[in-house]
Amino acid sequence: MLRRWITVGQPADRLYKLWCDPATLPQIMHHFAEVSVINDTDAEWRLPGPLKKSYRWRSRIVDRQPGVVIAWESLEGADVPNEGMLQFRPAPGEWGTELTLTLRFNPPGGALGQKVTAFLDLFPQEQLSKALHRFKSLAETGEIPLLDGQPAGRHKNRQDEEA
Template sequence: MHDTVKRDDLWNHPDEPGLHRSILIHRSPEALFDLWRDPAIFPRLMAHFARITVLSNTASHWEVPVPLGKNVEWDAYIVDEARGQYIAWASEKKATVPNAGRLAFRPVSDERGTEVTMTLHFSPPGGVFGEWLSKKIDLVPEAMLSQALRRFKSMAETGEFATNKPQPAGRHGGMDKVEE
């Protein structure tokens, strides 16, 4: 067993920096759970934020670029899950930025779908200085969390990731330099 951050290490400390975002997706909780756990989808889902290498059914290696051409890396492990209800993961305790997250699925109705809530807690290195630094370099940007959920919704509802990159059939023949 890996020496991962325990859920209680980060979850029960309201002082720890944390992010929470929710989105409504028109799919069943079970279908959304299965999609998130698909090893072919997950690295593509987070490609806007990190390079993820799937190591096993429950482990992944993350590389997140930070300013000055550096990367922050860690291994994360699924530490608890219940199909159609939630998936919880945590980094190894020795990670540069120890973190733990949870994706919860709450059925709203057959007509409205499922509320998906992502919660991420992290413990920046260096105490108060580390927390200040992580905010300055935007190590875990709030926009990343929202974008991950929007990309997940797009994949779940349409079968593809929404993009604003020009398409070859577009007005400008795909020559624009608009980035995702």
Template structure:
């Protein structure tokens, strides 16, 4: 079962939620999420993530008109096989927090992962409108991150089309005239 939702709190915080089932035990997924190269790989569609140490990471995204937004996060809770939670540190361009909850899937089908991301766009209500207008924090960020994590966990790699020619053109030229 998969599901996505986007809600907005009265304080202009955007909340993204996504659920997915991965065919591996929770402890294995917990450990994989915390490996230093995992977040940079699964979040590369959205942000540049640089691990600083075991609990901290530096994030950067590109916004409209070439503006860069940066923040640092710290893991504030880690219960093996159950939950990983993090928050942005002071002076974040986009204050945020997130949580990954893990629980056994029904019928011994692996582990259900629930990812929740909360962002507070800069500039209050106007900032929220600009963020939504420019899709600065796309609704799909949580969904794509979990699908990329699932692929990494189950196959050891994240599928990509990067560097591959488009199938429509196939690199040939039409010589008919």
């Protein structure tokens, strides 16, 4: 089981609405999975794995209490059965909302299960932290900072001297 938490300087009801916005999950999970929102409760996930293998599943929201909790689980036929939950709690000192994101993967048995388990053991909790930090940025500033396409930081004259 993977669990991470973060404090966001926004009220729980606003964060809940943002998380449920169909555009949000693809944005905040972009760094490790492709997510396609199908409807209000279902999403299609693709997680790239080793050797150009990818793992796919559909998830469905199974519990929804505005400003309190969102829980989901994978549907039958998932390459990697899993479940997750996002909990919203008032942060101490009126600093906003404390979010706790929990994920549990239940790989299948056999040789495939062993491969999936080995892959998921490499799936660092930092991926969850990064998703939460991306969500915090989106909630507090309206955007997620990206480094894609940024220059390497080399000065043009130095590049000419090194060549």
